[in-house]
Amino acid sequence: MSLKKLTKDWRAMSYGFLDASAKRELRRKMIKAVAVPGCQMPYASREVPIARGWGTGGLQATLTLLNPRHVVKVIDQGDDDSVNAASIRQFLARVSGAETTLDTLEATLIQSRHRVPEEILREDQILVLQVPNPEPLRPVQPSMAIARQMHADADYGRLWLKLYEEIVRSGRIMQGAEYPALVNGRYVITPSPIPRWDVRKLHMARHLTLLPAGREKRIHAVPPFTRVEPLVFDDVPYKVEDHARVTCSRSGLKGFFMNEIPLDGGGTRYEISDSHLGAKALERAAGEAVRIGETWYKNGEMQ
Template identity: 50%
Template sequence: MKQHYHYAFFDEGSKREIRRATLKAICIPGYQVPFASRELPIARGWGTGGLQLTLSLCGHGDHVKVIDQGSDESVNAVSIKNLISATTDVDIVRDTEEASLIQSRHRIPEVPLREDQILVLQVPEPEPLREYEPSERKTKQYHAEKEYTGAWLLLFEQIMKYGSMTTGADHPVMVNDRYVMAPSPIPKFDNPKMHQSKSLILLGAGREKKIYAVPPYTSIVSLDFEDYPFEAEQFHGKTCALCGAEHVFLDEIIHEEDGSVSYQCNDTSYCLKRRNAQRGECK
Protein backbone atom coordinates (compact mmCIF):
# COMPACT_ATOMS: atom_id res chain seq x y z
CA MET A 1 0.00 0.00 0.00
CA LYS A 2 2.77 2.47 0.89
CA GLN A 3 4.18 2.58 -2.64
CA HIS A 4 0.96 4.25 -3.83
CA TYR A 5 1.70 7.33 -1.69
CA HIS A 6 4.50 9.82 -1.40
CA TYR A 7 6.31 9.44 1.93
CA ALA A 8 4.14 11.04 4.63
CA PHE A 9 1.41 11.66 2.01
CA PHE A 10 2.50 15.19 1.03
CA ASP A 11 4.93 16.10 -1.74
CA GLU A 12 8.22 17.63 -0.60
CA GLY A 13 7.20 21.14 -1.62
CA SER A 14 4.12 21.00 0.58
CA LYS A 15 6.12 19.72 3.54
CA ARG A 16 8.71 22.49 3.10
CA GLU A 17 5.98 25.16 3.08
CA ILE A 18 4.46 23.80 6.29
CA ARG A 19 7.91 23.59 7.92
CA ARG A 20 8.67 27.21 6.98
CA ALA A 21 5.43 28.34 8.63
CA THR A 22 6.31 26.19 11.66
CA LEU A 23 9.76 27.77 11.99
CA LYS A 24 8.25 31.25 11.87
CA ALA A 25 5.73 30.26 14.55
CA ILE A 26 8.54 28.99 16.79
CA CYS A 27 10.46 32.26 16.34
CA ILE A 28 7.40 34.32 17.37
CA PRO A 29 5.78 32.42 20.26
CA GLY A 30 2.00 32.64 20.28
CA TYR A 31 1.76 34.37 16.90
CA GLN A 32 -0.64 32.78 14.40
CA VAL A 33 1.17 32.09 11.13
CA PRO A 34 -1.04 31.62 8.04
CA PHE A 35 -0.22 28.64 5.83
CA ALA A 36 -1.65 26.94 2.75
CA SER A 37 -3.67 24.18 4.43
CA ARG A 38 -3.69 21.05 2.27
CA GLU A 39 -6.49 18.60 1.52
CA LEU A 40 -6.37 15.32 3.41
CA PRO A 41 -8.52 12.18 3.31
CA ILE A 42 -10.17 13.21 6.58
CA ALA A 43 -12.75 15.93 7.12
CA ARG A 44 -11.66 19.42 8.15
CA GLY A 45 -12.37 19.85 11.82
CA TRP A 46 -11.17 16.32 12.63
CA GLY A 47 -7.51 17.15 13.11
CA THR A 48 -6.23 18.18 9.68
CA GLY A 49 -4.10 20.99 11.13
CA GLY A 50 -2.36 18.75 13.63
CA LEU A 51 -2.01 15.96 11.08
CA GLN A 52 -0.36 18.28 8.56
CA LEU A 53 2.22 19.25 11.19
CA THR A 54 2.83 15.60 12.08
CA LEU A 55 3.21 14.49 8.45
CA SER A 56 5.56 17.38 7.67
CA LEU A 57 7.82 16.59 10.65
CA CYS A 58 7.88 12.81 11.02
CA GLY A 59 10.69 10.85 9.41
CA HIS A 60 12.60 7.59 9.47
CA GLY A 61 13.19 6.43 13.02
CA ASP A 62 10.45 8.50 14.63
CA HIS A 63 8.01 7.05 17.16
CA VAL A 64 4.55 8.62 16.85
CA LYS A 65 1.75 8.59 19.42
CA VAL A 66 -1.78 9.82 18.65
CA ILE A 67 -4.41 10.46 21.33
CA ASP A 68 -7.92 11.88 21.29
CA GLN A 69 -9.15 13.39 24.57
CA GLY A 70 -6.80 11.10 26.46
CA SER A 71 -7.69 7.92 24.57
CA ASP A 72 -5.36 6.03 22.23
CA GLU A 73 -8.22 4.02 20.72
CA SER A 74 -10.93 6.52 19.78
CA VAL A 75 -12.17 6.55 16.17
CA ASN A 76 -10.35 9.82 15.42
CA ALA A 77 -7.05 8.65 16.90
CA VAL A 78 -7.19 5.27 15.14
CA SER A 79 -8.02 6.86 11.76
CA ILE A 80 -5.08 9.27 12.03
CA LYS A 81 -2.73 6.47 13.07
CA ASN A 82 -3.89 4.36 10.12
CA LEU A 83 -3.08 7.16 7.67
CA ILE A 84 0.35 7.74 9.22
CA SER A 85 1.09 4.00 9.12
CA ALA A 86 -0.06 3.71 5.50
CA THR A 87 2.21 6.51 4.26
CA THR A 88 5.33 6.26 6.45
CA ASP A 89 7.58 3.71 8.09
CA VAL A 90 7.45 5.31 11.56
CA ASP A 91 6.59 3.25 14.63
CA ILE A 92 3.18 3.90 16.19
CA VAL A 93 3.46 3.67 19.98
CA ARG A 94 1.14 3.97 23.00
CA ASP A 95 3.69 4.82 25.69
CA THR A 96 4.19 8.59 25.97
CA GLU A 97 7.80 8.14 27.08
CA GLU A 98 8.64 6.16 23.93
CA ALA A 99 7.23 8.77 21.54
CA SER A 100 9.33 11.37 19.76
CA LEU A 101 6.23 13.03 18.23
CA ILE A 102 2.85 13.17 19.98
CA GLN A 103 -0.30 14.36 18.25
CA SER A 104 -3.17 15.09 20.59
CA ARG A 105 -6.73 16.34 20.53
CA HIS A 106 -7.80 18.24 23.65
CA ARG A 107 -5.27 16.84 26.14
CA ILE A 108 -1.65 17.12 27.19
CA PRO A 109 -0.32 13.76 28.45
CA GLU A 110 0.07 13.23 32.18
CA VAL A 111 3.72 12.21 31.88
CA PRO A 112 5.96 15.33 31.77
CA LEU A 113 7.41 15.73 28.29
CA ARG A 114 11.13 15.90 27.50
CA GLU A 115 13.30 18.23 25.41
CA ASP A 116 13.60 15.61 22.65
CA GLN A 117 9.82 15.34 22.21
CA ILE A 118 7.37 17.42 20.17
CA LEU A 119 3.71 17.79 21.11
CA VAL A 120 1.28 18.64 18.29
CA LEU A 121 -2.15 19.90 19.36
CA GLN A 122 -5.18 19.92 17.07
CA VAL A 123 -7.01 23.27 17.12
CA PRO A 124 -10.57 23.96 15.90
CA GLU A 125 -10.50 27.75 16.53
CA PRO A 126 -7.05 29.39 16.83
CA GLU A 127 -8.27 32.96 17.36
CA PRO A 128 -8.88 33.74 21.07
CA LEU A 129 -10.55 37.05 20.15
CA ARG A 130 -13.09 35.59 17.71
CA GLU A 131 -15.91 35.41 20.26
CA TYR A 132 -16.21 39.19 20.33
CA GLU A 133 -14.58 40.21 17.02
CA PRO A 134 -15.63 38.43 13.80
CA SER A 135 -13.30 40.45 11.56
CA GLU A 136 -9.92 38.83 10.82
CA ARG A 137 -8.48 42.23 9.92
CA LYS A 138 -9.49 43.68 13.29
CA THR A 139 -8.17 40.73 15.33
CA LYS A 140 -4.82 41.05 13.57
CA GLN A 141 -4.79 44.75 14.47
CA TYR A 142 -5.62 43.96 18.11
CA HIS A 143 -2.76 41.45 18.32
CA ALA A 144 -0.35 43.92 16.72
CA GLU A 145 -1.32 46.61 19.24
CA LYS A 146 -1.51 44.15 22.16
CA GLU A 147 -5.10 45.29 22.65
CA TYR A 148 -6.73 42.51 24.63
CA THR A 149 -9.41 44.39 26.54
CA GLY A 150 -12.11 42.21 24.98
CA ALA A 151 -10.51 39.00 26.24
CA TRP A 152 -10.46 40.33 29.79
CA LEU A 153 -14.01 41.62 29.42
CA LEU A 154 -15.32 38.17 28.49
CA LEU A 155 -13.81 36.72 31.66
CA PHE A 156 -15.18 39.65 33.70
CA GLU A 157 -18.68 38.99 32.34
CA GLN A 158 -18.42 35.36 33.44
CA ILE A 159 -17.52 36.45 36.95
CA MET A 160 -20.40 38.92 37.06
CA LYS A 161 -22.92 36.31 35.87
CA TYR A 162 -21.70 33.18 37.62
CA GLY A 163 -19.33 34.31 40.35
CA SER A 164 -16.25 32.74 38.74
CA MET A 165 -14.54 32.23 35.39
CA THR A 166 -16.49 29.45 33.70
CA THR A 167 -14.20 28.52 30.82
CA GLY A 168 -14.03 24.73 31.13
CA ALA A 169 -11.53 24.39 28.29
CA ASP A 170 -9.53 26.58 25.90
CA HIS A 171 -8.94 29.15 28.64
CA PRO A 172 -6.83 31.90 26.98
CA VAL A 173 -3.18 32.31 27.94
CA MET A 174 -0.57 35.06 27.64
CA VAL A 175 2.58 33.91 25.87
CA ASN A 176 5.87 35.58 26.83
CA ASP A 177 3.90 38.61 28.07
CA ARG A 178 3.12 39.43 24.44
CA TYR A 179 0.39 37.46 22.63
CA VAL A 180 -2.89 36.15 23.98
CA MET A 181 -3.24 32.62 22.62
CA ALA A 182 -5.91 29.92 22.43
CA PRO A 183 -4.25 26.79 23.90
CA SER A 184 -6.68 24.50 21.98
CA PRO A 185 -9.64 23.04 23.89
CA ILE A 186 -7.48 21.41 26.52
CA PRO A 187 -9.01 21.46 30.03
CA LYS A 188 -7.80 24.18 32.38
CA PHE A 189 -6.05 21.38 34.25
CA ASP A 190 -3.52 21.20 31.38
CA ASN A 191 -2.80 24.93 31.01
CA PRO A 192 -0.01 24.95 33.66
CA LYS A 193 1.76 22.13 31.79
CA MET A 194 2.53 24.58 28.98
CA HIS A 195 4.44 26.95 31.26
CA GLN A 196 8.20 26.39 30.91
CA SER A 197 7.52 23.07 29.17
CA LYS A 198 10.69 21.24 28.17
CA SER A 199 9.14 20.09 24.89
CA LEU A 200 8.23 22.07 21.80
CA ILE A 201 4.46 22.52 21.50
CA LEU A 202 2.98 23.11 18.04
CA LEU A 203 -0.65 23.97 17.39
CA GLY A 204 -2.30 23.53 14.00
CA ALA A 205 -5.72 24.61 12.70
CA GLY A 206 -6.33 23.14 9.26
CA ARG A 207 -9.76 24.63 8.64
CA GLU A 208 -8.59 28.10 9.75
CA LYS A 209 -5.18 27.69 8.03
CA LYS A 210 -3.08 28.76 11.03
CA ILE A 211 -0.01 27.37 12.79
CA TYR A 212 1.36 28.69 16.09
CA ALA A 213 3.82 27.44 18.68
CA VAL A 214 5.10 27.47 22.23
CA PRO A 215 8.88 26.91 22.20
CA PRO A 216 10.56 25.08 25.10
CA TYR A 217 10.97 27.03 28.35
CA THR A 218 8.45 29.73 27.39
CA SER A 219 6.41 31.68 29.93
CA ILE A 220 2.71 30.83 29.73
CA VAL A 221 0.24 32.58 32.07
CA SER A 222 -3.49 31.84 32.09
CA LEU A 223 -5.53 35.05 32.04
CA ASP A 224 -7.05 35.91 35.41
CA PHE A 225 -7.58 38.75 37.90
CA GLU A 226 -5.82 39.50 41.18
CA ASP A 227 -9.00 38.94 43.17
CA TYR A 228 -10.19 36.05 40.95
CA PRO A 229 -7.09 33.94 40.26
CA PHE A 230 -7.02 31.21 37.66
CA GLU A 231 -8.14 27.87 39.05
CA ALA A 232 -7.81 24.53 37.28
CA GLU A 233 -10.13 21.58 37.83
CA GLN A 234 -9.66 20.02 41.25
CA PHE A 235 -9.85 16.31 42.08
CA HIS A 236 -8.99 16.44 45.78
CA GLY A 237 -9.66 13.17 47.54
CA LYS A 238 -10.48 11.35 44.29
CA THR A 239 -8.42 8.54 42.78
CA CYS A 240 -8.57 6.39 39.67
CA ALA A 241 -10.63 3.24 40.31
CA LEU A 242 -8.33 1.24 38.01
CA CYS A 243 -4.80 2.30 38.97
CA GLY A 244 -5.25 4.44 42.08
CA ALA A 245 -3.63 7.52 40.52
CA GLU A 246 -4.02 10.91 42.21
CA HIS A 247 -3.37 14.46 41.01
CA VAL A 248 -4.25 13.58 37.40
CA PHE A 249 -7.19 14.57 35.19
CA LEU A 250 -10.03 12.13 35.95
CA ASP A 251 -13.19 11.16 34.06
CA GLU A 252 -16.34 10.78 36.12
CA ILE A 253 -18.07 7.44 35.50
CA ILE A 254 -21.74 7.09 36.50
CA HIS A 255 -22.84 3.47 36.83
CA GLU A 256 -26.36 2.95 35.53
CA GLU A 257 -27.05 -0.08 37.73
CA ASP A 258 -26.99 1.74 41.03
CA GLY A 259 -26.21 5.37 40.17
CA SER A 260 -22.86 5.23 41.94
CA VAL A 261 -19.94 7.34 40.76
CA SER A 262 -16.31 6.36 40.22
CA TYR A 263 -13.33 8.00 38.56
CA GLN A 264 -10.82 6.84 35.96
CA CYS A 265 -7.68 8.35 34.44
CA ASN A 266 -8.50 10.29 31.31
CA ASP A 267 -5.04 9.43 29.94
CA THR A 268 -5.56 5.75 29.05
CA SER A 269 -1.90 5.05 28.29
CA TYR A 270 -0.80 6.49 31.64
CA CYS A 271 -3.39 4.39 33.45
CA LEU A 272 -2.47 1.19 31.61
CA LYS A 273 1.23 1.66 32.31
CA ARG A 274 0.54 2.13 36.03
CA ARG A 275 -1.60 -1.01 36.13
CA ASN A 276 1.06 -3.05 34.31
CA ALA A 277 3.69 -1.84 36.78
CA GLN A 278 1.46 -2.78 39.71
CA ARG A 279 0.90 -6.26 38.33
CA GLY A 280 4.65 -6.62 37.93
CA GLU A 281 5.19 -5.59 41.56
CA CYS A 282 2.60 -8.14 42.70
CA LYS A 283 4.49 -10.88 40.90
Protein backbone atom coordinates in the same frame (compact mmCIF):
# COMPACT_ATOMS: atom_id res chain seq x y z
CA MET B 1 25.50 10.67 -16.52
CA SER B 2 22.02 9.59 -17.51
CA LEU B 3 18.57 10.97 -16.81
CA LYS B 4 17.59 7.77 -15.02
CA LYS B 5 20.32 8.29 -12.43
CA LEU B 6 19.00 11.76 -11.66
CA THR B 7 15.40 10.71 -11.14
CA LYS B 8 13.57 8.41 -8.79
CA ASP B 9 11.23 5.61 -9.72
CA TRP B 10 7.56 6.57 -9.91
CA ARG B 11 5.58 6.05 -6.74
CA ALA B 12 1.87 6.19 -6.06
CA MET B 13 2.32 8.93 -3.44
CA SER B 14 4.97 11.12 -1.86
CA TYR B 15 6.67 9.99 1.32
CA GLY B 16 4.49 10.97 4.26
CA PHE B 17 1.48 11.52 1.93
CA LEU B 18 1.94 15.30 1.54
CA ASP B 19 3.79 16.61 -1.49
CA ALA B 20 7.19 18.24 -1.06
CA SER B 21 5.97 21.81 -1.67
CA ALA B 22 3.30 21.49 1.02
CA LYS B 23 5.87 20.27 3.51
CA ARG B 24 8.30 23.06 2.63
CA GLU B 25 5.64 25.70 3.16
CA LEU B 26 4.49 24.23 6.46
CA ARG B 27 8.08 23.93 7.72
CA ARG B 28 8.67 27.61 6.91
CA LYS B 29 5.51 28.58 8.80
CA MET B 30 6.53 26.39 11.75
CA ILE B 31 9.88 28.20 11.94
CA LYS B 32 8.11 31.57 11.85
CA ALA B 33 5.66 30.42 14.54
CA VAL B 34 8.54 29.35 16.76
CA ALA B 35 10.38 32.65 16.12
CA VAL B 36 7.32 34.68 17.19
CA PRO B 37 5.73 32.64 20.01
CA GLY B 38 1.94 32.72 20.04
CA CYS B 39 1.57 34.61 16.76
CA GLN B 40 -0.77 32.96 14.24
CA MET B 41 0.85 32.16 10.91
CA PRO B 42 -1.34 31.49 7.84
CA TYR B 43 -0.63 28.51 5.63
CA ALA B 44 -2.29 26.75 2.69
CA SER B 45 -4.00 23.83 4.40
CA ARG B 46 -3.96 20.73 2.18
CA GLU B 47 -6.48 17.93 1.88
CA VAL B 48 -5.78 14.82 3.94
CA PRO B 49 -7.87 11.65 4.25
CA ILE B 50 -9.91 12.80 7.25
CA ALA B 51 -12.74 15.31 7.44
CA ARG B 52 -12.17 18.97 8.28
CA GLY B 53 -12.63 19.49 11.99
CA TRP B 54 -11.27 16.04 12.92
CA GLY B 55 -7.61 16.97 13.19
CA THR B 56 -6.50 17.88 9.66
CA GLY B 57 -4.13 20.58 10.92
CA GLY B 58 -2.50 18.27 13.44
CA LEU B 59 -2.19 15.53 10.83
CA GLN B 60 -0.53 17.88 8.32
CA ALA B 61 1.97 19.09 10.93
CA THR B 62 2.77 15.54 11.99
CA LEU B 63 3.20 14.37 8.38
CA THR B 64 5.54 17.30 7.74
CA LEU B 65 7.77 16.45 10.70
CA LEU B 66 7.62 12.68 10.37
CA ASN B 67 10.54 10.49 9.33
CA PRO B 68 11.37 6.79 9.84
CA ARG B 69 13.43 7.58 12.96
CA HIS B 70 10.41 8.97 14.82
CA VAL B 71 8.31 7.06 17.32
CA VAL B 72 4.73 8.33 17.10
CA LYS B 73 1.99 8.48 19.72
CA VAL B 74 -1.56 9.66 18.94
CA ILE B 75 -4.01 10.69 21.66
CA ASP B 76 -7.73 11.48 21.44
CA GLN B 77 -9.12 13.09 24.61
CA GLY B 78 -6.36 11.31 26.55
CA ASP B 79 -7.23 7.92 25.04
CA ASP B 80 -4.88 5.99 22.74
CA ASP B 81 -7.52 3.44 21.72
CA SER B 82 -10.34 5.59 20.32
CA VAL B 83 -11.31 5.18 16.66
CA ASN B 84 -9.81 8.56 15.74
CA ALA B 85 -6.50 7.94 17.51
CA ALA B 86 -6.12 4.37 16.23
CA SER B 87 -6.96 5.35 12.64
CA ILE B 88 -4.52 8.28 12.56
CA ARG B 89 -1.78 6.18 14.17
CA GLN B 90 -2.23 3.41 11.59
CA PHE B 91 -2.23 5.95 8.74
CA LEU B 92 0.98 7.61 9.96
CA ALA B 93 2.73 4.25 10.21
CA ARG B 94 1.65 3.20 6.70
CA VAL B 95 2.78 6.37 4.91
CA SER B 96 6.06 6.87 6.80
CA GLY B 97 7.36 3.57 8.13
CA ALA B 98 7.80 5.19 11.54
CA GLU B 99 7.28 3.17 14.71
CA THR B 100 4.21 3.78 16.84
CA THR B 101 3.77 3.52 20.58
CA LEU B 102 1.22 4.05 23.33
CA ASP B 103 3.87 5.04 25.88
CA THR B 104 4.52 8.76 26.33
CA LEU B 105 8.11 8.11 27.42
CA GLU B 106 8.95 6.20 24.23
CA ALA B 107 7.42 8.72 21.81
CA THR B 108 9.41 11.42 20.06
CA LEU B 109 6.41 12.92 18.22
CA ILE B 110 3.02 13.15 19.94
CA GLN B 111 -0.17 14.24 18.19
CA SER B 112 -2.98 14.96 20.62
CA ARG B 113 -6.59 16.03 20.54
CA HIS B 114 -7.56 18.06 23.60
CA ARG B 115 -5.05 16.70 26.16
CA VAL B 116 -1.45 17.06 27.24
CA PRO B 117 0.01 13.81 28.67
CA GLU B 118 0.36 13.63 32.44
CA GLU B 119 4.01 12.53 32.26
CA ILE B 120 6.46 15.40 31.78
CA LEU B 121 7.75 15.71 28.21
CA ARG B 122 11.46 15.93 27.37
CA GLU B 123 13.51 18.28 25.18
CA ASP B 124 13.63 15.75 22.33
CA GLN B 125 9.84 15.40 22.16
CA ILE B 126 7.43 17.46 20.03
CA LEU B 127 3.77 17.88 20.95
CA VAL B 128 1.28 18.65 18.15
CA LEU B 129 -2.06 19.83 19.55
CA GLN B 130 -5.08 19.78 17.23
CA VAL B 131 -6.83 23.16 17.25
CA PRO B 132 -10.37 23.63 15.90
CA ASN B 133 -10.42 27.40 16.52
CA PRO B 134 -7.11 29.26 16.92
CA GLU B 135 -8.62 32.71 17.46
CA PRO B 136 -9.09 33.66 21.16
CA LEU B 137 -10.79 36.95 20.19
CA ARG B 138 -13.60 35.32 18.21
CA PRO B 139 -16.06 35.33 21.18
CA VAL B 140 -15.63 39.10 21.54
CA GLN B 141 -14.85 40.16 17.95
CA PRO B 142 -16.56 38.29 15.09
CA SER B 143 -14.63 40.19 12.42
CA MET B 144 -11.32 38.40 11.86
CA ALA B 145 -9.84 41.45 10.11
CA ILE B 146 -10.42 43.55 13.23
CA ALA B 147 -9.20 40.70 15.44
CA ARG B 148 -5.90 40.60 13.52
CA GLN B 149 -5.49 44.36 14.13
CA MET B 150 -6.24 43.84 17.83
CA HIS B 151 -3.47 41.23 18.02
CA ALA B 152 -1.08 43.63 16.29
CA ASP B 153 -1.92 46.33 18.83
CA ALA B 154 -1.89 43.86 21.76
CA ASP B 155 -5.42 45.09 22.43
CA TYR B 156 -7.00 42.42 24.62
CA GLY B 157 -9.27 44.66 26.66
CA ARG B 158 -12.48 42.99 25.40
CA LEU B 159 -11.14 39.59 26.42
CA TRP B 160 -10.41 40.84 29.93
CA LEU B 161 -13.91 42.36 30.03
CA LYS B 162 -15.45 39.00 29.09
CA LEU B 163 -13.64 37.28 31.97
CA TYR B 164 -14.69 40.08 34.35
CA GLU B 165 -18.34 39.74 33.33
CA GLU B 166 -18.22 36.00 34.01
CA ILE B 167 -16.98 36.69 37.55
CA VAL B 168 -19.69 39.30 38.14
CA ARG B 169 -22.48 37.07 36.83
CA SER B 170 -21.38 33.66 38.11
CA GLY B 171 -18.90 34.36 40.88
CA ARG B 172 -16.10 32.66 38.97
CA ILE B 173 -14.60 32.43 35.50
CA MET B 174 -16.70 29.91 33.59
CA GLN B 175 -14.19 29.32 30.80
CA GLY B 176 -13.21 25.66 30.96
CA ALA B 177 -11.44 24.38 27.88
CA GLU B 178 -9.61 26.76 25.51
CA TYR B 179 -8.66 29.04 28.39
CA PRO B 180 -6.86 32.09 26.90
CA ALA B 181 -3.20 32.41 27.81
CA LEU B 182 -0.54 35.06 27.24
CA VAL B 183 2.57 33.70 25.51
CA ASN B 184 5.96 35.29 26.12
CA GLY B 185 4.25 38.40 27.46
CA ARG B 186 2.93 39.39 24.03
CA TYR B 187 0.31 37.29 22.17
CA VAL B 188 -2.83 35.75 23.64
CA ILE B 189 -3.56 32.28 22.29
CA THR B 190 -6.24 29.65 22.47
CA PRO B 191 -4.24 26.63 23.65
CA SER B 192 -6.48 24.08 21.89
CA PRO B 193 -9.56 22.78 23.77
CA ILE B 194 -7.34 21.34 26.48
CA PRO B 195 -8.80 21.67 30.00
CA ARG B 196 -7.55 24.30 32.40
CA TRP B 197 -5.65 21.43 34.07
CA ASP B 198 -3.32 21.24 31.06
CA VAL B 199 -2.68 24.92 30.29
CA ARG B 200 -0.01 25.30 32.96
CA LYS B 201 1.88 22.30 31.52
CA LEU B 202 2.90 24.56 28.62
CA HIS B 203 4.57 27.12 30.90
CA MET B 204 8.40 26.91 30.66
CA ALA B 205 8.06 23.37 29.31
CA ARG B 206 11.12 21.64 27.89
CA HIS B 207 9.32 20.44 24.75
CA LEU B 208 8.13 22.26 21.62
CA THR B 209 4.36 22.59 21.21
CA LEU B 210 2.82 23.21 17.78
CA LEU B 211 -0.83 24.24 17.48
CA PRO B 212 -2.07 23.92 13.88
CA ALA B 213 -5.66 24.55 12.79
CA GLY B 214 -6.30 22.93 9.40
CA ARG B 215 -9.82 24.22 8.87
CA GLU B 216 -8.83 27.79 9.78
CA LYS B 217 -5.45 27.53 7.98
CA ARG B 218 -3.46 28.94 10.90
CA ILE B 219 -0.60 27.66 13.02
CA HIS B 220 1.03 29.01 16.16
CA ALA B 221 3.63 27.58 18.52
CA VAL B 222 4.94 27.58 22.07
CA PRO B 223 8.74 27.06 21.95
CA PRO B 224 10.60 25.38 24.83
CA PHE B 225 11.16 27.42 27.98
CA THR B 226 8.56 30.04 27.06
CA ARG B 227 6.25 31.77 29.52
CA VAL B 228 2.59 30.77 29.14
CA GLU B 229 0.40 32.63 31.61
CA PRO B 230 -3.38 32.11 31.80
CA LEU B 231 -5.29 35.40 31.85
CA VAL B 232 -6.23 35.99 35.51
CA PHE B 233 -6.88 38.95 37.75
CA ASP B 234 -4.46 39.56 40.61
CA ASP B 235 -7.16 38.99 43.23
CA VAL B 236 -8.86 36.02 41.49
CA PRO B 237 -6.38 33.13 41.31
CA TYR B 238 -6.29 30.66 38.43
CA LYS B 239 -8.08 27.44 39.37
CA VAL B 240 -7.88 24.07 37.67
CA GLU B 241 -10.39 21.24 37.87
CA ASP B 242 -10.65 19.91 41.45
CA HIS B 243 -9.56 16.30 40.96
CA ALA B 244 -7.10 16.09 43.85
CA ARG B 245 -9.27 13.73 45.89
CA VAL B 246 -10.72 11.74 42.98
CA THR B 247 -9.50 8.16 42.51
CA CYS B 248 -9.51 6.20 39.25
CA SER B 249 -11.86 3.21 39.57
CA ARG B 250 -9.66 1.02 37.34
CA SER B 251 -6.04 1.87 38.14
CA GLY B 252 -6.34 3.31 41.64
CA LEU B 253 -4.38 6.42 40.65
CA LYS B 254 -5.33 9.59 42.46
CA GLY B 255 -4.80 13.30 41.88
CA PHE B 256 -4.79 13.34 38.08
CA PHE B 257 -7.29 14.63 35.53
CA MET B 258 -10.25 12.23 35.47
CA ASN B 259 -13.13 11.43 33.15
CA GLU B 260 -16.49 11.34 34.92
CA ILE B 261 -18.59 8.39 33.75
CA PRO B 262 -22.31 8.36 34.65
CA LEU B 263 -23.75 5.07 35.86
CA ASP B 264 -27.21 3.57 35.69
CA GLY B 265 -29.14 4.69 38.72
CA GLY B 266 -27.61 8.15 38.90
CA GLY B 267 -24.17 7.44 40.30
CA THR B 268 -20.80 8.26 38.76
CA ARG B 269 -17.38 6.71 38.61
CA TYR B 270 -14.05 8.14 37.51
CA GLU B 271 -11.32 6.92 35.19
CA ILE B 272 -8.00 8.62 34.56
CA SER B 273 -8.08 10.54 31.27
CA ASP B 274 -4.50 9.58 30.33
CA SER B 275 -5.42 6.00 29.46
CA HIS B 276 -1.91 4.59 29.06
CA LEU B 277 -0.74 6.03 32.38
CA GLY B 278 -3.60 4.07 33.96
CA ALA B 279 -2.58 0.95 32.02
CA LYS B 280 1.01 1.27 33.24
CA ALA B 281 -0.20 1.63 36.82
CA LEU B 282 -2.19 -1.61 36.45
CA GLU B 283 0.84 -3.40 35.00
CA ARG B 284 3.04 -2.19 37.85
CA ALA B 285 0.45 -3.36 40.38
CA ALA B 286 0.56 -6.80 38.72
CA GLY B 287 4.30 -6.98 39.37
CA GLU B 288 5.60 -6.05 35.94
CA ALA B 289 8.66 -3.84 35.53
CA VAL B 290 7.06 -0.71 34.10
CA ARG B 291 8.65 2.72 33.98
CA ILE B 292 6.38 5.62 34.89
CA GLY B 293 7.90 9.04 34.33
CA GLU B 294 7.67 12.13 36.48
CA THR B 295 4.28 13.81 36.23
CA TRP B 296 3.30 17.46 36.04
CA TYR B 297 0.82 17.04 38.90
CA LYS B 298 1.09 15.19 42.22
CA ASN B 299 -2.02 14.80 44.38
CA GLY B 300 -3.78 17.40 42.26
CA GLU B 301 -1.10 20.05 42.75
CA MET B 302 1.17 21.36 40.00
CA GLN B 303 4.83 20.64 40.77
